[in-house]
Amino acid sequence: MDKNTEGKKDDEPSAEMPDISGNFVITQDMKPINVGLLGIGTVGGGTFAVLKRNQEEITRRAGRGIVIRMIADRDVEKARNLAADDVIVTDDANSVVTNPDIDIVVELIGGSTIARELTLKAIENGKHVITANKALLASHGTEIFAAAQRKGVMVAFEAAVAGGIPIIKALREGLAANRIEWIAGIINGTSNFILSEMRDKGLTFDTVLKQAQKLGYAEADPTFDIEGIDAAHKLTIMASIAFGIPMQFDRAYTEGITNLTREDIRYAEELGYRIKLLGITRRTSRGIELRVHPTLIPARRLIANVEGVMNAIVVKGDAVGATLYYGAGAGAEPTASSVVADLVDVTRMHTADPRHRVPHLAFQPDLLSNTPILAMQEVETSYYLRLRVIDKPGALADIARVLADLGISIEAMVQKEPSEGEDQVDIIMLTHLAMEKNIDAAIAKIKKLPLTTGKVTRIRLEHLSSK
Ligand code: NDP
Numbered sequence: 030m031d032k033n034t035e036g037k038k039d040d041e042p043s044a045e046m047p048d049i050s051g052n053f054v055i056t057q058d059m060k061p062i063n064v065g066l067l068g069i070g071t072v073g074g075g076t077f078a079v080l081k082r083n084q085e086e087i088t089r090r091a092g093r094g095i096v097i098r099m100i101a102d103r104d105v106e107k108a109r110n111l112a113a114d115d116v117i118v119t120d121d122a123n124s125v126v127t128n129p130d131i132d133i134v135v136e137l138i139g140g141s142t143i144a145r146e147l148t149l150k151a152i153e154n155g156k157h158v159i160t161a162n163k164a165l166l167a168s169h170g171t172e173i174f175a176a177a178q179r180k181g182v183m184v185a186f187e188a189a190v191a192g193g194i195p196i197i198k199a200l201r202e203g204l205a206a207n208r209i210e211w212i213a214g215i216i217n218g219t220s221n222f223i224l225s226e227m228r229d230k231g232l233t234f235d236t237v238l239k240q241a242q243k244l245g246y247a248e249a250d251p252t253f254d255i256e257g258i259d260a261a262h263k264l265t266i267m268a269s270i271a272f273g274i275p276m277q278f279d280r281a282y283t284e285g286i287t288n289l290t291r292e293d294i295r296y297a298e299e300l301g302y303r304i305k306l307l308g309i310t311r312r313t314s315r316g317i318e319l320r321v322h323p324t325l326i327p328a329r330r331l332i333a334n335v336e337g338v339m340n341a342i343v344v345k346g347d348a349v350g351a352t353l354y355y356g357a358g359a360g361a362e363p364t365a366s367s368v369v370a371d372l373v374d375v376t377r378m379h380t381a382d383p384r385h386r387v388p389h390l391a392f393q394p395d396l397l398s399n400t401p402i403l404a405m406q407e408v409e410t411s412y413y414l415r416l417r418v419i420d421k422p423g424a425l426a427d428i429a430r431v432l433a434d435l436g437i438s439i440e441a442m443v444q445k446e447p448s449e450g451e452d453q454v455d456i457i458m459l460t461h462l463a464m465e466k467n468i469d470a471a472i473a474k475i476k477k478l479p480l481t482t483g484k485v486t487r488i489r490l491e492h493l494s495s496k
């Protein structure tokens with residue numbers, strides 16, 4: 030440990046304080062808070078760089094120094110090259126979470142196995158934990174927050190949702206007056222990057238995915254990004270904080286972008302919509318919707334114009350109305366921005382009575398609600414349907430009858446010209462609100478009609494009206 034700070038108590042006067050003229054002067058040192066960093070990959074490297082570059086301002090904000098004392102990574106040489114000589118570098122993450130000199134453990138390894146063990150061990154050893162790991166929290170949050178509650182330590186996770194956007198802080202504190210009605214967000218940078226590059230530059234899915242991996246946006250397992258799993262992790266966390274419910278990732282409906290075609294993207298545009306991978310959670314009288322899927326949204330909405338790795342989240346509160354949060358959803362320094370903000374928060378609250386801290390999940394832990402998550406079959410939304418039919422009289426009438434029998438009303442319909450020499454055409458229909466189970470039944474029936482080819486594409490549509 031730094032010999033200047035040895036023997037000092039946590040609550041001694043501030044370390045580096047501005048003098049009366051506002052100049053930044055070194056006063057008698059208050060003991061800096063000691064941080065152990067687990068994993069120095071994309072986000073760990075960014076965190077190290079931001080903390081170092083902005084050290085002075087961060088100290089002034091936190092009221093004391095925040096110093097990385099230990100780094101654990103499998104690649105010790107990589108860590109050694111980054112860190113100053115007085116930082117302990119190890120490949121043994123256990124030695125960080127059990128070190129009595131470490132106050133805060135920053136978990137940036139990822140995954141749910143080793144990260145879970147290390148997080149629980151850090152808590153058990155009385156450390157506060159900061160993590161960017163949404164997979165860990167969405168699946169094991171209940172266990173982790175209960176352990177933290179018992180030990181009176183903080184678990185902070187701003188970076189786990191939407192990278193650099195301070196959405197956790199906004200939901201948990203800024204919107205605390207509101208009854209949250211719904212949240213809809215572009216919360217996976219990789220899939221938004223893929224959709225944008227495919228549409229704008231005509232690049233193939235695989236080419237853009239490789240770029241996202243190179244840029245450090247994609248998860249270790251990129252199927253998490255393209256299959257909507259990463260977005261569902263983040264949505265699970267937001268729903269929990271917004272509605273005061275336990276984290277229930279296993280109840281989330283998850284559908285990715287791998288089946289989207291260029292035709293659907295084009296047809297959607299012709300009708301005045303953009304297709305985005307959206308995470309949607311909504312409070313209804315029958316339960317809470319929790320779903321991730323490609324979604325048509327009106328092109329005039331701000332969120333429809335969020336491109337590349339950027340994320341955006343619309344939160345509708347009963348008092349404030351709709352609010353929009355926009356920023357970089359992935360990448361080294363944007364994500365580090367959230368990790369370091371958590372470091373400042375935890376440092377400020379380190380000596381506070383645990384009862385006076387903001388509850389981990391915004392609501393008091395003994396006052397969580399048991400409102401059920403609504404099964405996808407029970408969700409009501411609008412739909413885009415693309416049907417490939419034989420271009421003969423009666424085809425459209427048959428389809429309209431199936432929809433009418435199931436109470437599904439058509440809002441708009443377009444029939445495309447058949448290509449030269451072809452006898453099949455695309456019919457695109459937009460429906461009014463309908464229940465998912467009725468659309469499922471309609472699609473099953475339409476596929477069996479004599480004049481359809483058996484191909485029906487269904488994409489959900491949300492108007493995201495702020496009313
Ligand atoms: P990286 O893979 O870039 O970094 C993880 C680091 O941890 C690597 O250096 C890895 O070493 C090291 N590591 C793995 N296992 C161990 C272990 N047992 N002990 C010590 N070190 C280990 O991941 P990211 O930085 O991208 O992501 C970290 C976390 O942040 C994840 O939870 C991710 O979901 C989250 N996140 C990432 C964002 C991003 O933009 N990248 C944005 C928001 C959140 P090795 O390379 O040898 O495996």
Ligand code: HSE
Pocket residue numbers: 189191192216217218219220246247248254259358359360
């Ligand atoms: N893989 C994630 C994304 C990283 O692309 O959004 C940020 O959580």
